[in-house]
Amino acid sequence: MNTIKTPSKIILFGEHAVVDGYPAISMALDLKTTGEIEENFDTISIDLVDLNEIFEITPELIKNLEISNFSPALKYVICAVKSVIFYLSEFKNLKEIKPFKLKLYSEIPLSCGLGSSASVVVTVIRSISNFYGIELDNDETINLAYSVEKEVQGRASVTDTATISLGGMIEIINGKYKPMPKDLEEFIKTCKFLVVNVEERTRKTAELVHDVSKHPEKEQIFEEIGKIIQNVRQVTDKAELGKLMNENHELLKKFGISTEKLDLVAKAGQKYAYGGKLTGAGGGGSAIILLKEDREELLKELKKIGVIGIYECKMAN
Numbered sequence: 001m002n003t004i005k006t007p008s009k010i011i012l013f014g015e016h017a018v019v020d021g022y023p024a025i026s027m028a029l030d031l032k033t034t035g036e037i038e039e040n041f042d043t044i045s046i047d048l049v050d051l052n053e054i055f056e057i058t059p060e061l062i063k064n065l066e067i068s069n070f071s072p073a074l075k076y077v078i079c080a081v082k083s084v085i086f087y088l089s090e091f092k093n094l095k096e097i098k099p100f101k102l103k104l105y106s107e108i109p110l111s112c113g114l115g116s117s118a119s120v121v122v123t124v125i126r127s128i129s130n131f132y133g134i135e136l137d138n139d140e141t142i143n144l145a146y147s148v149e150k151e152v153q154g155r156a157s158v159t160d161t162a163t164i165s166l167g168g169m170i171e172i173i174n175g176k177y178k179p180m181p182k183d184l185e186e187f188i189k190t191c192k193f194l195v196v197n198v199e200e201r202t203r204k205t206a207e208l209v210h211d212v213s214k215h216p217e218k219e220q221i222f223e224e225i226g227k228i229i230q231n232v233r234q235v236t237d238k239a240e241l242g243k244l245m246n247e248n249h250e251l252l253k254k255f256g257i258s259t260e261k262l263d264l265v266a267k268a269g270q271k272y273a274y275g276g277k278l279t280g281a282g283g284g285g286s287a288i289i290l291l292k293e294d295r296e297e298l299l300k301e302l303k304k305i306g307v308i309g310i311y312e313c314k315m316a317n
């Protein structure tokens with residue numbers, strides 16, 4: 001049996017705006033999805049442990065699957081399985097689609113802004129290519145995973161799939177992923193972030209991205225978010241970085257994708273730490289807080305607000 005582990009991600013700045021070509025800054029997070037793959041007798045079998053679902057199909061039928069027929073929860077994984085098998089057959093000389101059993105499970109809370117969809121998609125792609133003994137480079141993996149996110153969501157940026165595939169910290173500029181400038185990376189490494197799983201999200205990333213794309217002031221707000229990221233590139237001081245996080249949060253609020261509880265957590269970050277903002281698609285889900293040394297008051301406040309979980313943010317490589 002082969003085991004593949006893939007991280008999750010946080011977006012430090014620029015979610016949503018990045019879908020329209022504006023910049024973003026993101027970091028891989030050390031909460032992982034696991035894929036365990038082994039030969040199977042006659043079918044391709046996918047065990048989605050967290051969804052309590054098992055999907056089975058014969059290898060001959062996999063390339064003709066119609067993704068729109070599946071329930072929203074299954075779409076990412078089914079689309080990833082179909083896409084990687086198609087890619088390996090068409091472009092990597094895979095001759096025989098041998099049956100396999102793939103078990104998937106994750107430490108990442110689902111639909112909470114931490115890239116569970118991208119992490120599960122990258123895990124599927126890496127597990128299956130590895131099973132067939134075909135190595136995909138990072139660009140191939142990212143492009144495949146990105147095409148799956150786009151197909152399932154309608155609109156998406158490469159941020160989540162690139163961050164999760166490459167690890168570390170990256171910048172997205174004009175839709176292209178780049179390593180973070182060294183100075184900025186060194187500075188951000190000195191920052192300690194708290195990831196707060198604030199509340200369950202009732203809407204999927206796909207719907208939130210769609211709503212934002214229809215907002216009448218979209219262009220102005222995205223321009224402002226773009227300016228914040230330009231400022232982030234000059235920053236060397238945590239208080240200043242925290243202020244920019246707060247400003248990014250205020251701009252995201254204008255889209256109506258924050259919630260009462262996300263605002264309370266961001267405010268707690270402003271009051272008891274250097275700053276805070278929602279992260280990922282919003283509509284509930286997670287926030288990040290830039291910590292000060294003393295966390296006692298902040299943790300008390302988060303307890304009072306009542307959040308689902310708190311993770312000390314460790315960057316994944």
Ligand SMILES: Nc1ncnc2c1ncn2[C@@H]1O[C@H](COP(=O)(O)OP(=O)(O)OP(=O)(O)O)[C@@H](O)[C@H]1O
Nearest residue numbers: 050073106111112113114115116117204205280281
């Ligand atoms: N462990 C998992 N097993 C199977 N499918 C999963 C798993 N984790 C995530 N998914 C799929 O991804 C969907 C959630 O993706 P969605 O993009 O809405 O949220 P997210 O990726 O967690 O947040 P964001 O996109 O804001 O970072 C789930 O509904 C499910 O289809």
Ligand SMILES: C[C@@](O)(CCO)CC(=O)[O-]
Nearest residue numbers: 015016156157159280281
């Ligand atoms: C909201 C969004 O910007 C980030 C979701 O993690 C969507 C995307 O970039 O695909």
Ligand SMILES: [Mg+2]
Nearest residue numbers: 115117118205
């Ligand atoms: Mg997602």
